[in-house]
Amino acid sequence: MSVSVDTAVLRTPASPPRRHGTADEPLPVLGNDVLAPLVTGGEVYYAALDYAASAPVLRRVWDDLAAYAPYYGSVHRGAGHLSQVSTRLYEESRATVARFLGCRPDDEVVFTRATTDSLNLLARALPEGTRVFVFETEHHASLLPWRGRHTTCLRAPRTPEQAVAALDEALHAAPAGPKLVCVTGASNVTGEIWPVRELAAAAHRHGARIVLDAAQLAPHHPVDIAELDVDWVAFSGHKLYAPFGAGVLAGRPDWLRGAEPYLSGGGASRRVARRADGALDVEWHTNAARHEAGSPNVIGAYAVASACRALEEAGFDRLVRRERQLLARVLEALADVPGVRVLSLFGEEAERVGVLSFVVDGWNSSHFAAALSAEYGIGVRDGMFCAHPLLRVLLGGAADEPGECGGVSGPSGASGAAPEPGERSLNAVRASFGAGTPDEHVERFVRAVRELVTDGARWSYRVEDGRCVPTDHPAFP
Numbered sequence: 001m002s003v004s005v006d007t008a009v010l011r012t013p014a015s016p017p018r019r020h021g022t023a024d025e026p027l028p029v030l031g032n033d034v035l036a037p038l039v040t041g042g043e044v045y046y047a048a049l050d051y052a053a054s055a056p057v058l059r060r061v062w063d064d065l066a067a068y069a070p071y072y073g074s075v076h077r078g079a080g081h082l083s084q085v086s087t088r089l090y091e092e093s094r095a096t097v098a099r100f101l102g103c104r105p106d107d108e109v110v111f112t113r114a115t116t117d118s119l120n121l122l123a124r125a126l127p128e129g130t131r132v133f134v135f136e137t138e139h140h141a142s143l144l145p146w147r148g149r150h151t152t153c154l155r156a157p158r159t160p161e162q163a164v165a166a167l168d169e170a171l172h173a174a175p176a177g178p179k180l181v182c183v184t185g186a187s188n189v190t191g192e193i194w195p196v197r198e199l200a201a202a203a204h205r206h207g208a209r210i211v212l213d214a215a216q217l218a219p220h221h222p223v224d225i226a227e228l229d230v231d232w233v234a235f236s237g238h239k240l241y242a243p244f245g246a247g248v249l250a251g252r253p254d255w256l257r258g259a260e261p262y263l264s265g266g267g268a269s270r271r272v273a274r275r276a277d278g279a280l281d282v283e284w285h286t287n288a289a290r291h292e293a294g295s296p297n298v299i300g301a302y303a304v305a306s307a308c309r310a311l312e313e314a315g316f317d318r319l320v321r322r323e324r325q326l327l328a329r330v331l332e333a334l335a336d337v338p339g340v341r342v343l344s345l346f347g348e349e350a351e352r353v354g355v356l357s358f359v360v361d362g363w364n365s366s367h368f369a370a371a372l373s374a375e376y377g378i379g380v381r382d383g384m385f386c387a388h389p390l391l392r393v394l395l396g397g398a399a400d401e402p403g404e405c406g407g408v409s410g411p412s413g414a415s416g417a418a419p420e421p422g423e424r425s426l427n428a429v430r431a432s433f434g435a436g437t438p439d440e441h442v443e444r445f446v447r448a449v450r451e452l453v454t455d456g457a458r459w460s461y462r463v464e465d466g467r468c469v470p471t472d473h474p475a476f477p
């Protein structure tokens with residue numbers, strides 16, 4: 001393994017070759033050797049099965065950041081050596097991300113805080129009168145930024161073909177003028193992959209543009225902006241094994257250049273002058289800097305670029321193959337456990353990434369997730385996953401039925417006894433995994449589900465501040 005392009009500017013001694021694991025091994029990540037307490041006594045290596053929320057840090061990313069740390073300096077605003085190094089690293093990180101996403105030559109790569117930030121930025125850049133089209137199945141990050149615009153929220157389709165047909169029909173009926181479609185690449189609830197290429201073709205057929213929410217797709221699957229023919233892509237570093245709070249919006253420059261800066265301040269402005277009448281004249285940058293006011297997050301951007309390189313070098317063929325094996329193992333095992341229902345919009349044949357949600361007869365999902373953690377050291381997520389309309393479709397809830405985004409809902413209230421078995425609640429358990437997941441985590445998870453369903457929990461639980469926690473145990477306050 002050669003030293004990465006970006007660290008070449010650091011003038012550090014060449015890093016030793018890094019092991020990326022063999023074809024059948026997971027990529028090295030931090031955290032797989034952390035011990036978690038068990039409520040029944042002892043400790044166990046923590047099994048992080050919540051990659052869809054925030055993925056563990058790739059060892060490779062951590063090493064790159066450690067090599068850069070002594071060179072850390074201001075970006076675009078310093079004459080000194082470390083400022084020069086940091087500025088170069090930041091801009092090279094942009095180029096690395098552009099390559100990772102297969103950007104077209106004139107595409108812009110804007111560093112943001114995460115997917116939510118990226119989509120809000122784009123929402124602010126829409127030309128006057130833009131009509132927006134989304135499906136009700138979206139994560140709130142791609143559902144809500146368009147509020148205040150003329151937004152059409154399409155019903156949940158039950159097949160990929162229905163999705164394309166519904167979009168086609170809605171766009172056909174729309175009046176002339178700018179239009180934007182926002183669609184997720186892979187659902188953060190079901191893990192199902194959406195027909196992005198076909199949706200993009202439908203959008204373009206009707207003169208609309210399309211932004212791909214790749215928060216859950218990019219960590220698991222190659223995303224090629226030109227090949228998918230989408231206009232923009234948004235994703236989050238922290239879901240792509242890269243901590244420190246950077247995200248990306250990449251794509252067509254014209255709407256971004258035509259918009260007021262997302263944030264006003266230094267870095268976004270090329271020239272500022274006081275006019276004779278006391279007003280300010282501002283000339284804004286026309287490149288990505290226009291929307292990156294303030295001191296750039298160079299560590300975050302470099303972490304994203306390092307993760308992109310690590311995934312490219314490992315090869316998505318291999319990552320996808322391994323993840324499919326883990327997914328098949330989980331789905332097959334869960335199908336054998338009575339009372340477990342894996343949630344799906346598109347049905348059993350749908351292609352998925354390593355994300356799945358399920359409900360268990362007789363269990364509140366928050367209770368089930370708490371038992372997985374306390375009794376098996378397995379970290380999953382429970383709740384409505386910031387996709388309330390989709391959960392209502394999948395669980396058959398009424399549009400006005402309350403639910404909670406991560407926590408207990410229903411009559412048991414905010415604090416008190418554990419939810420009654422079978423108490424009606426609009427929540428589910430989500431397990432998600434990826435490039436750093438060892439087989440053992442998946443094996444432990446399927447064993448835990450089987451045992452909990454067959455034998456029940458071995459500890460008692462109560463609700464505290466809306467979350468289920470073990471009763472009376474010092475390690476679980």
Ligand SMILES: Cc1ncc(COP(=O)(O)O)c(C=O)c1O
Pocket residue numbers: 052053114115116117139141142184186187188213215216236
């Ligand atoms: C599909 C999808 N889109 C957008 C987001 C928002 O990402 P972030 O919280 O990193 O802004 C998430 C987060 O879970 C997601 O799963």
